[in-house]
Ligand code: ADP
C-alpha cells in the first residue's frame with residue numbers, strides 16, 4: 001500500500017533521513033518510535049509530500065507520490081494523492097471558524113463534489129463512529145483536546161483514505177484524554193485500516209501495531225513485531241531508548 005525506497009532528506013547540512021526503506025502492506029499497522037529529532041515527522045511528511053525528498057521514492061498503491069512532474073501537472077497529481085492519505089497531527093489543525101460538521105464535510109464537498117446534504121449525512125455517520133454525534137454543530141473552541149482530535153480523525157476519514165498517518169496524535173493531550181483518542185485508532189485497526197502511527201506511547205504501540213520501527217539519527221535501526229522489539233530488542237540503541245520507557 002505504501003512503499004518508501006531510499007528516502008533521503010537534509011535541512012542544510014543536517015541529514016535527517018539517511019536512506020529509509022519501508023513497505024506497508026494493505027491493512028498493516030506500523031508504529032514508528034524513536035527519540036525526538038530522529039526524523040519520524042519528516043518521514044511521515046515526506047510520504048504525504050509535505051516535505052520534498054532529496055532522493056528516493058514514495059509510492060501509494062502503485063502510484064509514485066513524488067513523481068517528476070512540474071507545475072500544475074504536479075499540483076493536480078499531488079492533490080489526487082493527498083485525497084487518499086489522511087493525516088492527523090499533534091495539534092488538531094481544525095478550522096476554528098467552521099463547526100464540527102463543516103470541518104468534516106468541507107473536504108468531500110470541495111474536493112470530491114459531494115452534495116452538501118450527503119456530505120452532512122456522512123459526517124454524522126463519522127461523528128457517531130468517534131462518539132461525538134452530539135457535537136455536530138459545535139465550534140472547535142467548545143471542545144476538549146480529545147474531542148478535537150477525534151473530529152480531526154473523522155475529518156481525515158471523510159475523504160475515505162487508503163492509509164492514515166498519525167503524527168503523535170495524543171502528545172498534546174492531557175493524560176486523561178489520551179485513551180479516548182487511542183480507542184478510535186484501535187477501532188480503525190480492527191477495521192483493517194492501513195496506518196502509520198508515530199507515537200511515544202509504547203504500551204499503545206504494543207497493543208495496536210503489527211510491526212514496530214525504531215528510528216534514530218535518520219535511519220531505521222531496528223524493526224519487528226512488538227513482541228520482539230519490546231521484549232528482546234537486538235540493538236543497543238533500541239535497548240537504550242526503551243529503557244527510558246520501562
Ligand atoms: P522527530 O519527529 O523524530 O522528532 P523531525 O523529523 O521532526 O524528528 O526532525 C528531524 C530533524 O530535522 C531535527 O533535527 C529537526 O530540527 C530537523 N527539521 C525538521 N523540520 C525542519 C525544517 N523544516 N527545517 C529545518 N530543520 C528541520
Ligand code: MG
Nearest residue numbers: 040041042168
Ligand atoms: Mg515529530
